[in-house]
Amino acid sequence: MAKYIGKRLLYMILSLWMIVTATFFFMRIAPGNPFASEKKLPPEIEANLNAHFGLDKPWYAQYWEYLVRIVNWDFGPSFKYKSQTVNDLINEGFPVSFLLGMEAIFIAVAVGVLLGIIAALKHNRWPDYTAMIVAVLGISVPSFIMASFLQYFLAIKMGIFPVARWESFMHSVLPAVALASTPMAFIARLTRSSMLEVLANDYIKTAKSKGLSRGVITVKHTIRNALLPVVTYMGPLTAGILTGSFVIERIFGIPGLGAHFVTSINNRDYTVIMGVTVFYSILLLVSILLVDIAYGIIDPRIKLAGGKKGE
């Protein structure tokens, strides 16, 4: 186990290093000067600005400084908003995004698992078909389209929910549902197929012939085993929720990190794009690692030692 975690940690750090290096060099070759504006700056001021941000040093010195700063959890300044750093932006926006993301994850897992279980228990009957059509639709409708439709019909036309902003629980319902729709569909399909696989096992037959009730078999023997593959989906789920938040927060006017990120893209605020990308990457890679470790602990059939997953 320790060896496995060590190996995974090493890969994670390598991936992260690749991202940090790539962002650093990408931003150097990106078109435009960070201080470019309509007014031409006097050369003295530009030199001062360059000195202030360390841009007058050779690239390897800048690169090294950048690496050191990332390790110290300092994602750098914003070139467009002089008084704000990327860390400020993260501290301000991330709690909002986190709350929204957690709500969406809760909806996706709860509804997705429920749909999957119903579909598997009523295999090849109408509840199964209904649940799977819902799932295919969920996969086919991108989150930003789901969000705009929900906003148009439920908020603007019917007025059941507030249209936008981030003030109360009611404000969070539509964005969370929109964010959850695609992962929910994936979870429903995953739960269904894994339930069907478990239901075909001999120990389910044994439980039936012992005279156990349907409810006990379902809860104690089937669901517990069928949910294991769903845990592996938690990594991609986090990634989906995170990238989905870019558009959802924009559509619903939520002041989260995703919305800030999109604004910085549109402003071509390179240091912010760079910093937030690195922050998101750390977040994603760490959560995927945690999910994999948790999976190894939950499922005793998987041997992590030696770095190879057992069959």
Add this chain to the structure above:
Amino acid sequence: MQISKDKFKLVGTQLGEAEKISKPSLSFWKDVFIRFRKNKLALFGLVLLGLLIFMAIFGPYMTPYDYASNDLSNKNQAPSSEHWFGTDDLGRDMFARTWEGARISIFIGVAAAVIDLIIGVLWGGIAGYKGGRTDEGMMRFADILYGVPYLLLVILLMVVLGQGLSTMIIAMSITGWINMSRIVRGQVLSLKNQEYVLAAKTLGANTSRIMAKHLIPNSMGPILVTMTLTVPSAIFTEAFLSFIGLGLTPPIASWGTMANDGLAAMRYYPWRLFFPAVFICLTIFAFNVVGDGLRDALDPRMRK
């Protein structure tokens, strides 16, 4: 009960009859097609896809209007017999724009899938066939690259390379091929020790011939499924990028940019969002169910 003996007749052994194959012999792909046809949803997806492709080719010619020319006296018109899907804020015909967008979206999807196919098959094929250190090194590199979050990297590349059709396809392919290479490698690993490969080697076939004639054609099933499922994800990515302002630049009409424009005007001119949004969903849906149906049809475990 008595059964009289004359009800029975000695037929003897009819050797020719026993050897006869009653069912016509089916090639693998015919068999796949028969199973695919039984899947109603997948068949529906295929028909839908056919319709979408037909409209992408001929749709722009069905209306006298051009997708890019402005007509400011007729802006934001609701759908009517004149403008079937209405017009946008510059008076451009939405019907023409929608099918122009279909061309762009399907082109992006197919181009991304083909590039993934080429790189993935080469990388995965070589890694799987050579094995040993080569395999180890190539796949470790793929693992590290795979750790890089896909959409974040695409966004970053779009910011740096600038917006445009080709940069978008390049950005999508930089990490998109990894999935394909893993699948091809797995297939090649399981196939390369089969007897017919050994036979081909004994007959003096070189590596590239074995790859091209034996390993790749026999991995075609999973490759095809992966390709079919790459297309909708590329279409989604295009729409997503356009939606956050990193997509194609006007006057190109893509579904993503149209949806993005439509969102701003959703409250008053909902059709401007409705048409591109519905066609994005339909296309992704069609590719997804065809891909799923293909996967089920190719899976030998599904055989009854």
